[in-house]
Amino acid sequence: MPPNLKRYQESGQLHFITFSCFHRQPLLDNDRLRTQFEEILERLRQRHRFCIFGYVLMPEHVHLLLSEPEKLSLALTIGALKTEVSKLSGLDGGSFWQRRYYDFNVYSHQKFTEKLKYIHRNPVKRGLVAKPQDWPWSSYRHYFTGEAGRVEIESEWTLRTRSRATVETHP
DSSP states (O other): OOTTOOOOOSSSOEEEEEEEBGGGOOTTOOHHHHHHHHHHHHHHHHHHTOOEEEEEEOSSEEEEEEOOOSSSOHHHHHHHHHHHHHHHHTSOHHHHBOSOOEEEEEOSHHHHHHHHHHHHHHHHHTTSOSSGGGOSSBSHHHHHHOOOOSSOOOSHHHHHHHHHHHHHHOO
16 A cells, blocks of 8 residues: 555545555455354444445455445454454454555446456455355355345445334334
8 A cells, every 4th residue: 555545534435445465465264264254244344334335355355335434444444354353263453454455436336337347256256166156155145035144234225124024013
């Protein structure tokens, strides 16, 4: 990452975030750790109150498409996520993750679609699977089938589910 990297947070825009394992080692090439990563991400989503629109866990990096948290800054939230995951790994934070992360402000629907497609196609592009739905460590299945996973994804599926729940509880 460039040393003069500028972040435009508290803008109300969505963010496409990328962070990597230390020296791009495949430290996330472990189903147990990826499952725990998803559980931690979901707990932080609830605690810090932000929306997740897409994600993918790759063996050596992570992509997230999310809103800004209501409770803490995005930087502190990403820091908390990285710290909690690194504690579970058995490695200290300095040797599990690269220190910085890439943050791109998603300023239009076109950029949203571009970033979400990039996230979901990443495992295919890297040759890990033949089709996006074959990679269980991403939000693609949610978009493809409406399937709920460990991480709540903000989508039309989720909106419909909430709408039905509201109608059923408020006749």
